Amino acid sequence: MTLAYLTTPLLGIIDTAVVGQLGNAALLGGLAAGAIVFDVVFNTFNSLRSSTTGLVAQAHGRDDAQEERSILIRSLAVSAGVGGVLILLAAGIAALGVWFINPEPAVAEAMRVYIGIRMLAAPLTLMNFSILGYVLGRGEGRLGLCLQVVLNGSNIALSILLGLVLGWGLEGVAWGTVGGELVGILAGGAILARRFGKTPRPALSRIFDMAAMLRMLALNRDIMVRSFALLAAFALFTRQGAQLGTLTLAANAVLLNFLLVAGYFLDGFATAAEQLAGRAIGARYAPAFRKAVWLTALWGFALAAGATAIFLVFGETFVAFVTTAPGVREVASAYLPWAAFIAISGVLAFEMDGIFIGATWSRDMRNMMLLSFAAYIACLFWLGAAFGNHGLWAALHIFLIVRGLSLAAILPKRARAAFA
Known part of the structure; x- marks a missing residue:
């Protein structure tokens, strides 16, 4: 997981380098300021990863595979819901970020564009947190590393392709992030679908048990x-x-x-x-x-x-x-x-x-x-x-x-x- 975490700053370096090649200081400033906003938002909701890890680890210790799967589904449901709300609030979050940072007009405009596009990936980002939490709760660090490499690697490749090769600039970097999160969900989902394919599904009453949901939300x-x-x-x-x-x-x-x-x-x-x-x-x-x-x-x-x-x-x-x-x-x-x-x-x-x-x-x-x-x-x-x-x-x-x-x-x- 140390290796997995080290892929995150590499992604930021590549995004900065791609936008830096455009020679426009306002775009680079918009990327940096927008990244600060997302650091605050997603570090806050990284709790979804932590809570899922703890709960799955305990179910794993009890050898309760059905509860592990139920926790994952609960976490994915909460992630999708919170992510949808963040999309609806994207304009307000961008306005709040511009007010707090108070950049020059050109930087503020670039910041709004970047946030508006990247926030579309909010449900995918949070759902990837949930999948990573499930994997880590089971102690599957190598799988966690692979998923992070796929996610961040595809993000880097798409940012370079869209931002530089196709000339989309800052918008290309933002869409590259959206695409990377989508690839991460597809990869994680495929692995989990194969794992769960031959196992019985937990009952809906167990998945959405009110006490279990409240415990997750409290965490x-x-x-x-x-x-x-x-x-x-x-x-x-x-x-x-x-x-x-x-x-x-x-x-x-x-x-x-x-x-x-x-x-x-x-x-x-x-x-x-x-x-x-x-x-x-x-x-x-x-x-x-x-x-x-x-x-x-x-x-x-x-x-x-x-x-x-x-x-x-x-x-x-x-x-x-x-x-x-x-x-x-x-x-x-x-x-x-x-x-x-x-x-x-x-x-x-x-x-x-x-x-x-x-x-x-x-x-x-x-x-x-x-x-x-x-x-x-x-x-x-x-x-x-x-x-x-x-x-x-x-x-x-x-x-x-x-x-x-x-x-x-x-x-x-x-x-x-x-x-x-």
């Missing part, structure tokens, strides 16, 4: 609140950095890529934790749960330590590669150690998120996120006022550490109750 609600708080934390970090000047803002943006890169690797272990913990909870087998916690913690910290060492050794080279501005390089170098150690500060939070999602303890995850966010806001303004950008980075580290430790503190109690 999605809690994970969405957690995602909103996480997005808000990084938005506030960026905003406070902007108050310290353009150079500081630009340097922080460069250094946050360290967390982005580390996050793609740590997310792989978080996904493993989701499946292993959920399976153990479903089977009501405490030794497997304890082993999942310790193994993902051990490997997560080992990987985080390795990433930190690489960032410390090659960080200056990375900064020089990302930006040629001497002022930005100088400021980024001053805060490089803060960014290098962000993987170690965040690894426990990543792992605990995976454990709690797999166990479907979403209310605890939501509450501890809100607690951590409150501590973060207090530290951000207090330490920021006292120590400037050093204070902002310290607050970000505290946020990640409090998230991990607060969840780890209540883990034993939740585990005892689950396996009583």
Whole structure:
């Protein structure tokens, strides 16, 4: 899954390169601004993937294949419904995005065009989240990788074909995304149809059981609140950095890529934790749960330590590669150690998120996120006022550490109750 997650930034790089070949700064700005809007929208509804993974993993642990299939169908139904609503709201979402970002008129127009086309893929995108959640819940990481490669690979190929070869430009890149999501659905659907072809179908009364539907919606609600708080934390970090000047803002943006890169690797272990913990909870087998916690913690910290060492050794080279501005390089170098150690500060939070999602303890995850966010806001303004950008980075580290430790503190109690 680490390899699968790494295909996502590659897609963004290719889309940017395709539009960049057109030589129109407004189109490139529209793509970048529109991508921000979709990051917010789809990161919010990525809860559909997480909740499906946890629920399927538990059903898999109980060896309840009928419930696994029922969960998938429920998730697909919710995804299609939410995606349809997003299509209807596309114009309003584009207007809200233009208002918030406040770009120049040409950029705003390109942004509206891009959002209007790409939002047509909303149901497909969310349904692909559901299929990926089902696959990961069963621990089929290789299949998940294949599906992501097919989806993102076809997206890249179609964006190049439509955007450059056929000359559709920005519209071609947007339609390429729609086509890529469609190919992903067809590939995933074909695999699932073959898998389910000879098995009995679950009854409709079981699929649309009200208690099961409400549980799924509650999980999605809690994970969405957690995602909103996480997005808000990084938005506030960026905003406070902007108050310290353009150079500081630009340097922080460069250094946050360290967390982005580390996050793609740590997310792989978080996904493993989701499946292993959920399976153990479903089977009501405490030794497997304890082993999942310790193994993902051990490997997560080992990987985080390795990433930190690489960032410390090659960080200056990375900064020089990302930006040629001497002022930005100088400021980024001053805060490089803060960014290098962000993987170690965040690894426990990543792992605990995976454990709690797999166990479907979403209310605890939501509450501890809100607690951590409150501590973060207090530290951000207090330490920021006292120590400037050093204070902002310290607050970000505290946020990640409090998230991990607060969840780890209540883990034993939740585990005892689950396996009583």
